[in-house]
Amino acid sequence: xxxxxxxxxxxxxxxxxxxxxxxxxxxxxxxxxxxxxxxxxxxxxxxxxxxxxxxxxxxxxxxxxxxxxxxxxxxxxxxxxxxxxxxxxxxxxxxxxxxxxxxxxxxxxxxxxxxxxxxxxxxxxxxxxxxxxxxxxxxxxxxxxxxxxxxxxxxxxxxxxxxxxxxxxxxxxxxxxxxxxxxxxxxxxxxxxxxxxxxxxxxxxxxxxxxxxxxxxxxxxxxxxxxxxxxxxxxxxxxxxxxxxxxxxxxxxxxxxxxxxxxxxxxxxxxxxxxxxxxxxxxxxxxxxxxxxxxxxxxxxxxxxxxxxxxxxxxxxxxxxxxxxxxxxxxxxxxxxxxxxxxxxxxxxxxxxxxxxxxxxxxxxxxxxxxxxxxxxxxxxxxxxxxxxxxxxxxxxxxxxxxxxxxxxxxxxxxxxxxxxxxxxxxxxxxxxxxxxxxxxxxxxxxxxxxxxxxxxxxxxxxxxxxxxxxxxxxxxxxxxxxxxxxxxxxxxxxxxxxxxxxxxxxxxxxxxxxxxxxxxxxxxxxxxxxxxxxxxxxxxxxxx
Amino acid sequence: xxxxxxxxxxxxxxxxxxxxxxxxxxxxxxxxxxxxxxxxxxxxxxxxxxxxxxxxxxxxxxxxxxxxxxxxxxxxxxxxxxxxxxxxxxxxxxxxxxxxxxxxxxxxxxxxxxxxxxxxxxxxxxxxxxxxxxxxxxxxxxxxxxxxxxxxxxxxxxxxxxxxxxxxxxxxxxxxxxxxxxxxxxxxxxxxxxxxxxxxxxxxxxxxxxxxxxxxx
Numbered sequence: 001x002x003x004x005x006x007x008x009x010x011x012x013x014x015x016x017x018x019x020x021x022x023x024x025x026x027x028x029x030x031x032x033x034x035x036x037x038x039x040x041x042x043x044x045x046x047x048x049x050x051x052x053x054x055x056x057x058x059x060x061x062x063x064x065x066x067x068x069x070x071x072x073x074x075x076x077x078x079x080x081x082x083x084x085x086x087x088x089x090x091x092x093x094x095x096x097x098x099x100x101x102x103x104x105x106x107x108x109x110x111x112x113x114x115x116x117x118x119x120x121x122x123x124x125x126x127x128x129x130x131x132x133x134x135x136x137x138x139x140x141x142x143x144x145x146x147x148x149x150x151x152x153x154x155x156x157x158x159x160x161x162x163x164x165x166x167x168x169x170x171x172x173x174x175x176x177x178x179x180x181x182x183x184x185x186x187x188x189x190x191x192x193x194x195x196x197x198x199x200x201x202x203x204x205x206x207x208x209x210x211x212x213x214x215x216x217x218x219x220x221x222x223x224x225x226x227x228x229x230x231x232x233x234x235x236x237x238x239x240x241x242x243x244x245x246x247x248x249x250x251x252x253x254x255x256x257x258x259x260x261x262x263x264x265x266x267x268x269x270x271x272x273x274x275x276x277x278x279x280x281x282x283x284x285x286x287x288x289x290x291x292x293x294x295x296x297x298x299x300x301x302x303x304x305x306x307x308x309x310x311x312x313x314x315x316x317x318x319x320x321x322x323x324x325x326x327x328x329x330x331x332x333x334x335x336x337x338x339x340x341x342x343x344x345x346x347x348x349x350x351x352x353x354x355x356x357x358x359x360x361x362x363x364x365x366x367x368x369x370x371x372x373x374x375x376x377x378x379x380x381x382x383x384x385x386x387x388x389x390x391x392x393x394x395x396x397x398x399x400x401x402x403x404x405x406x407x408x409x410x411x412x413x414x415x416x417x418x419x420x421x422x423x424x425x426x427x428x429x430x431x432x433x434x435x436x437x438x439x440x441x442x443x444x445x446x447x448x449x450x451x452x453x454x455x456x457x458x459x460x461x462x463x464x465x466x467x468x469x470x471x472x473x474x475x476x477x478x479x480x481x482x483x484x485x486x487x488x489x490x491x492x493x494x495x496x497x498x499x500x501x502x503x504x505x506x507x508x509x510x511x512x513x514x515x516x517x518x519x520x521x522x523x524x525x526x527x528x529x530x531x532x533x534x535x536x537x538x539x540x541x542x543x544x545x
Numbered sequence: 546x547x548x549x550x551x552x553x554x555x556x557x558x559x560x561x562x563x564x565x566x567x568x569x570x571x572x573x574x575x576x577x578x579x580x581x582x583x584x585x586x587x588x589x590x591x592x593x594x595x596x597x598x599x600x601x602x603x604x605x606x607x608x609x610x611x612x613x614x615x616x617x618x619x620x621x622x623x624x625x626x627x628x629x630x631x632x633x634x635x636x637x638x639x640x641x642x643x644x645x646x647x648x649x650x651x652x653x654x655x656x657x658x659x660x661x662x663x664x665x666x667x668x669x670x671x672x673x674x675x676x677x678x679x680x681x682x683x684x685x686x687x688x689x690x691x692x693x694x695x696x697x698x699x700x701x702x703x704x705x706x707x708x709x710x711x712x713x714x715x716x717x718x719x720x721x722x723x724x725x726x727x728x729x730x731x732x733x734x735x736x737x738x739x740x741x742x743x744x745x746x747x748x749x750x751x752x753x754x755x756x757x758x759x760x761x762x
Binding site: 512 | 582642703707
């Protein structure tokens with residue numbers, strides 16, 4: 001029987017309707033631009049009860065044969081960055097920061113956000129330790145995949161031990177691995193955000209410009225990511241090539257003079273210019289004047305007027321030295337003295353972590369930046385009488401590669417080896433050890449154990465030193481009309497007051513030339529005044545005509 | 546020699562003078578805002594207005610230079626020492642004694658020697674200084690790759706500022722001198738009507754009356 005066109009239409013319609021229904025009942029967050037040629041829920045290898053998360057990875061790589069190798073060479077997996085410019089060995093595996101300090105000795109807690117399963121010893125590289133990459137943390141689109149807060153990267157599975165938390169601090173639920181595996185797609189902001197929005201141990205603690213607000217930001221918070229705006233996801237800018245992402249914070253492209261290039265050409269940078277070009281302002285007098293600024297300023301400087309916007313605060317001060325106080329009840333003291341814009345209370349003191357200061361809508365600090373950040377690693381000798389720069393910003397007005405960038409600066413106070421003058425590693429997490437600070441509140445033991453875990457020499461004496469840590473601000477781009485007004489900087493007490501190496505009109509009306517000019521005016525007025533008084537006094541005004 | 550009212554400031558010259566006056570005041574007002582002293586206008590609009598007014602003034606100057614050359618009126622500004630000392634002495638001394646101004650305007654010498662010298666200095670030194678430094682300043686992004694570009698920009702911007710203050714000083718003196726003598730209005734009127742009292746030779750008078758009757762009354 002020949003099929004009539006109307007029957008074909010009806011059949012096609014039914015199929016489409018069915019597909020739409022499946023997509024809806026799947027409950028996966030919408031993936032912009034999703035039009036994949038593969039429906040993973042139809043793959044037999046994924047239609048089973050996975051007993052463990054690494055089994056899912058095994059299924060993935062049976063088709064995606066090169067994916068595990070690619071991931072295992074990425075910074076998401078190695079946590080190591082060999083800086084080609086400075087020669088420093090960086091990455092989470094190596095650096096000390098001013099937040100939680102160090103990973104070594106605190107592995108199962110810190111590595112809960114590792115893109116792999118079961119990395120519990122920093123001294124062994126995850127590739128060598130046989131750690132299996134975690135595909136789902138980035139590719140799950142079912143929205144119900146997560147990792148436990150202290151499980152070295154493993155997800156909570158049925159039965160979940162009561163009291164277990166996820167990496168975002170939520171009460172953990174049993175993850176359905178099969179459902180997650182069948183839902184996979186390109187990473188959405190939920191995938192990246194569950195780790196990157198919670199860096200430093202909580203929502204927006206670390207970056208200042210990366211918070212849970214970005215899951216669904218208002219237009220004025222992020223013009224790119226807002227559903228009212230471009231509704232973009234992280235990987236729209238942080239483009240990747242073989243699981244390596246553009247947009248390094250250790251080796252920043254501070255000045256992009258290349259622009260977008262040919263369509264689809266650039267997979268190497270996540271810069272503003274790679275989409276907007278090098279002359280992004282309209283071809284008007286004002287636009288030309290604004291384009292004139294691009295040889296000195298990063299786009300972010302004007303277009304991110306404040307960070308920590310949208311109701312979630314960021315930590316601006318962290319003083320570890322006051323940690324360890326017990327309350328009247330003899331239990332570790334905790335104080336919640338800050339209420340942020342979205343109404344949530346944040347701790348201002350914790351016996352485990354010390355004192356914090358939170359801020360929202362923060363005006364950044366500005367500095368010349370050529371993209372290089374030099375870390376004060378554990379082997380460097382510090383001067384404890386000065387504020388230690390945990391990560392020094394490099395750049396100068398003369399080198400041509402630097403731009404004036406906005407930064408968040410964390411004012412820290414953290415432990416150091418008081419005899420050898422090195423920043424100290426500390427062992428904070430370990431519910432069952434008698435050395436972990438968060439369990440025993442004894443700095444002596446915690447630092448000794450931390451130094452041992454990091455494999456570095458320790459004199460046995462510790463102290464606390466003031467530190468600064470810098471975070472380039474590059475997210476939460478405001479709509480154009482909210483960009484900084486000229487007068488924010490072109491003023492006597494403007495935002496660029498501390499920046500040298502540029503001529504900035506409006507900043508110093510009383511410069512040498514300014515004072516000379518005003519003196520000339522004063523002398524003229526004085527001379528004319530004397531002349532006028534002379535005429536008045538003699539009352540014999542000459543006939544000047 | 547007879548003293549007659551002659552139109553010595555033709556229409557273009559008056560247009561040039563008053564347009565220049567408006568533009569210079571606009572430039573001083575916005576320039577002081579760009580410099581950071583004047584807060585009556587925000588920085589951004591001040592910059593835009595300053596650039597527009599400056600470009601307009603440059604165009605006006607191009608026309609004015611062309612006009613001076615083609616009409617031969619540039620001869621009014623040729624410097625001379627004849628009577629220069631007398632005029633200087635008048636303003637410094639004689640004016641307090643009730644003396645008469647020693648200079649009498651002529652048909653082809655409508656400015657006194659001191660005035661002519663001042664205007665010449667203005668046109669040959671201050672105006673070129675302000676617009677050369679201004680154009681260099683404005684076009685910074687065409688030469689920002691030159692060695693020590695920031696230093697040169699700072700030098701140019703400061704020279705621009707100094708030239709601006711010098712022009713402001715001229716404006717003050719220029720306006721002050723309008724108060725000297727009979728009345729302010731009498732001094733301003735020629736630049737509005739074009740007519741001023743001028744000493745004419747009998748030949749000049751005869752020429753104007755027969756060939757250009759509209760220029761004499």
